[in-house]
Amino acid sequence: MAKSLLIISRQAPWSGPGAREALDIALAGGAFDLPIGLLFLDDGVFQLAPGQVPATLEQKDLQANLQALPLxxxxxxxxxxxxxxxxxxxxxxLKLPVQVLDADALRQLPQTYDQVITL
Known part of the structure; x- marks a missing residue:
């Protein structure tokens, strides 16, 4: 049986490579049918904010990666x-439907996955 993986994304989309790397790991794991969960935490929630214009910062848009997650x-x-x-x-x-977790649910979430990666 495949091990489940929780990816915790804590970086804003344009503050460094962490946001893109988290999405890349999630998409790669999904391509291999691994049970994947993706938690947006701290500034990572900015990845889900509408109305971003990455071109002004000369960055690539993460929108396509976000929209590909369910696929x-x-x-x-x-x-x-x-x-x-x-x-x-x-x-x-938000750009995607997410399950909003309170503090208690956040504490319990990592225990429901075999592996946890924080970026």
Whole structure:
């Protein structure tokens, strides 16, 4: 049986390679039918924010990678409620549907996966 993997993405989309790497790992794991969960935490929730214009920072858009997640079987998407609230983001306005987790659910989530990677 394939081991499950939780990827915790904590970086804003344009602050470094972490956000892109997290999405790449999720897509690669999904391509091999691994059970993948992706948690957007801290500034990582900015990856889900609408209205981003990466060209102004001379960056590639992560939108295509985000939209491909369900196509690769990565359906377990989570966001930390406190991260969204601290950054003024509403769950119903995000680019992808995510399960918003409170503090208790966040503590329990890693125990439901065999491996955890934080980027």
């Amino acid at each position: 690769f079987g990565v359906d377990s998407l989570y966001a930390a409620a406190h991260s969204l609230a601290e950054r003024g983001l509403a769950a119903d306005a």
